[in-house]
Every structure is written in C-alpha cells, then in structure tokens.
Amino acid sequence: xxxxVGLLLxxxxxxxxxxxxxxxxxxxxxxxxxxxxxxxxNPNAYTLTTSPTDGGVVPIVRFDVTLADAYxxxxxxxxxxxxxxTLNDTQTWTGSTxxxxxxxxxxxxxxxxxxxxxxxxxxxxxxxGSTWFKTSSSATNGGDKAFxxxxxxxxxxxxxxxx
Amino acid sequence: MYRKVILLLxxxxxxxxxxxxxxxxxxxxxxxxxxxGVYKTRIALFNKRADVEFYEIGVFDDTWGNVPFVSQxxxxxxxxxxxxxxxxxxxxxxxxxxKYVCSISKLRENSDKKPLVSSRICSKFK
Numbered sequence: 001x002x003x004x005v006g007l008l009l010x011x012x013x014x015x016x017x018x019x020x021x022x023x024x025x026x027x028x029x030x031x032x033x034x035x036x037x038x039x040x041x042n043p044n045a046y047t048l049t050t051s052p053t054d055g056g057v058v059p060i061v062r063f064d065v066t067l068a069d070a071y072x073x074x075x076x077x078x079x080x081x082x083x084x085x086t087l088n089d090t091q092t093w094t095g096s097t098x099x100x101x102x103x104x105x106x107x108x109x110x111x112x113x114x115x116x117x118x119x120x121x122x123x124x125x126x127x128x129g130s131t132w133f134k135t136s137s138s139a140t141n142g143g144d145k146a147f148x149x150x151x152x153x154x155x156x157x158x159x160x161x162x163x
Numbered sequence: 164m165y166r167k168v169i170l171l172l173x174x175x176x177x178x179x180x181x182x183x184x185x186x187x188x189x190x191x192x193x194x195x196x197x198x199x200g201v202y203k204t205r206i207a208l209f210n211k212r213a214d215v216e217f218y219e220i221g222v223f224d225d226t227w228g229n230v231p232f233v234s235q236x237x238x239x240x241x242x243x244x245x246x247x248x249x250x251x252x253x254x255x256x257x258x259x260x261x262k263y264v265c266s267i268s269k270l271r272e273n274s275d276k277k278p279l280v281s282s283r284i285c286s287k288f289k
Contacts, residue, residue, distance in 0.1 A: 029189065032185075034182050034183075157283065158283070
C-alpha cells in the first residue's frame with residue numbers, strides 16, 4: 001500500500017517533464033571572418049597606405065575550415081576605391097597578402113606555397129583549423145598630386161573555394 | 164594645409180568587429196526536383212556579419228562562366244545571425260556544367276558600417 005501511494009505521488013512529476021530538443025549538424029565548412037579592421041594612414045598628401053609605420057592598420061581576415069585539404073583561400077587586395085571624392089589623377093596601387101597567424105603548426109608551409117597573380121594571392125588550405133591572413137594596401141596619386149579631401153574606401157575580396 | 168587634408172583622408176578600411184560568413188555543404192549534390200528535367204540542390208547560409216544584409220547566389224562552370232539557374236531569390240536578404248536554406252534549380256542540360264555554387268556578400272556603398280571586406284564562399288559539385 002505504501003508503495004502504491006508513493007507511485008501515485010510521483011506520477012504528476014513525470015507529467016511536468018518537458019523535452020526541448022536542440023538539433024545540430026556537424027559537417028565540413030569554410031567560414032570567413034573579418035578579424036581586424038583596416039585603416040588607411042597618410043604619410044603624405046598623395047599616399048594612402050595601411051602600413052602601421054605610416055599610421056595605418058593592416059586588415060586581417062580569418063579563414064576557418066573544418067575539413068583538411070578541401071578549400072583554397074583567395075584574397076585580392078584593392079585596385080580601386082569603392083568610394084572616394086572625384087579624383088584628380090590616376091592611382092598606382094600596390095598590395096600583398098601573407099599569413100599572419102595560424103592555429104596549427106602544420107600550416108607553417110602556407111606562406112612559402114602561396115601563389116600570387118595579379119592582385120590576388122591563393123593559399124591551399126591543406127590543414128583543418130584557423131588561419132589569419134593580413135592584406136596590405138597602398139594607393140599613390142599620380143604626379144604626386146595631393147588626394148582631394150574626403151572619405152576613401154577600398155574593398156579586400158576574401159574567397160574560400162572548395163577544391 | 165596638407166595636415167588638414169591628411170586628417171580628413173585618414174579613412175577606415177574596415178571598421179567592424181569580428182564577423183563571419185558561412186556556407187554549407189562543401190560538396191553539394193544534385194537531386195531530382197518535383198519538375199521533370201529539373202535538378203535541385205540546397206545550400207545553407209549563416210550570416211554573422213553585422214555589416215552585411217544581402218548575399219548573392221551564383222552558379223558557375225569550371226571556367227567560372229555563369230550557369231543558368233533558378234532560385235526563389237538571387238539576392239537573399241539575411242538579417243544578422245540568421246540562417247537561410249536556399250534551393251537552387253538547374254535544367255538537365257546545365258546540371259553537368261555546374262561546378263560551383265557561390266554566395267557573395269553584397270556591400271552597400273553608402274553604409275555607415277563601411278563593410279570593406281567582400282566575402283565569397285564557393286561549394287563544389289564533384
């Protein structure tokens with residue numbers, strides 16, 4: 001009898017239990033993250049550069065891949081302004097991309113194995129994990145003419161392409 | 164005089180914190196759709212870029228030429244931290260040409276958030 005009463009007392013508790021499912025899927029992927037904001041500095045009136053010695057900040061983009069040897073990273077430095085005042089001459093653009101940091105020692109060969117063409121640099125992401133890439137960029141106004149006053153913007157293109 | 168100009172010219176290349184663009188799967192496959200002669204695949208996007216609201220979808224061949232496709236939206240509105248599944252349809256004639264499906268962040272030129280990294284992720288049909 002005591003056991004029966006005990007069971008009856010516990011019965012409502014089981015009704016109160018509520019299951020809230022949380023579902024997730026683990027699969028291979030590439031994630032592109034903007035890690036560090038970039039800034040153009042102006043060492044003189046006719047140059048914009050991300051070089052830290054000239055007051056700039058080099059933008060850093062992080063690539064996270066969860067599957068080894070499945071993706072390549074392609075990063076393209078700017079060759080024009082996406083927004084600017086009316087310019088008074090043509091610009092000469094330079095830039096480069098290099099490995100800034102890595103989450104796995106196996107990525108140490110990325111820098112030596114990178115392929116550069118035009119304004120783009122490709123890295124073969126052969127190891128799963130995170131890799132940080134920094135992209136420097138400089139623009140010089142033609143004839144050393146001063147850039148007109150205003151806001152200047154340029155775009156770094158970061159691509160993660162499945163192999 | 165130049166100092167004032169220089170100060171004005173000091174501009175932000177990227178001015179947001181950490182933000183991310185994610186697309187799965189790495190290797191999608193084509194399956195039959197409810198329409199005869201039309202194949203379908205599905206990709207999933209996750210927008211963790213507070214500075215980006217729209218992503219464009221593209222299907223490309225092995226030389227990065229455009230492959231005709233149909234989806235509900237070619238440019239997808241994705242609020243910050245939203246997940247979206249996108250169904251993509253191609254005809255039987257084009258299914259063998261399609262090698263890549265890509266999502267590309269669309270940047271607003273006049274955005275106060277100044278998104279200055281364009282991100283593109285491409286999955287491959289094997």
